[in-house]
Amino acid sequence: MSEPATETLSVIVEREIAYAPEKIWRALTQPHLIAEWLMNNDFQPVMDHRFNLRGDWGAVDCQVTAVEPNKTLAYTWAAMGLESVVTWTLTPTSTGTHLRMEQSGFRPDQQQAYQGAKFGWRKFFAGIERVVGGLS
Template structure:
């Protein structure tokens, strides 16, 4: 019997954002701003805080894992489905790196099992769309 964990895949999205890390951090951590670019939520940037992301299609249960203001944020992303084969237990991490023109934002969502092709594809497409919405929200912030 093997102790190896099943192989998983990750979705990685990187984007240069023409805003400073502090401004981006606000959009990643303030619930009213998160609801404008991602989903409605009761998020709080406190390690161990349980929160929910709610969309038209359902909800995601989350727990804050890492909070390094202006630098790093991570949380679990658990979507329980009626069919357990579609359950997704993953971790989303945001890394912010200051650049000469703003911030390099890297998002990584880990934990997609090899048979979760639809969830993986949906996340790859969805995060690109969310980041476009995020840039729109940032453009409207003072």
């Protein structure tokens, strides 16, 4: 029995970060800060804005699909045959912010991309914490 083609996988990473959502939002939306933890980019937190993330290995084509300052950010993430959506959710807690990232849309035959994303996002989260910790 093969799985239906509509069956997709998601990578979800969640962290408690001891900073306010406003600070984390800056790291997620300001191009010079995004470059510090993710990749060089021409991002703008504006609905339908198209942007690229550029790494040594190539580029990701993206388009903003949701912007709710300090709460939610989503954008498409298309690279090397992968058509996915990255959704960030920031929830205030008593000690800071619960940050959740979900990248959805991995097909079952995209195990390499899926495993790579699982590894990569954990690394990126560590970078976000480092960047946010350096903000005044």
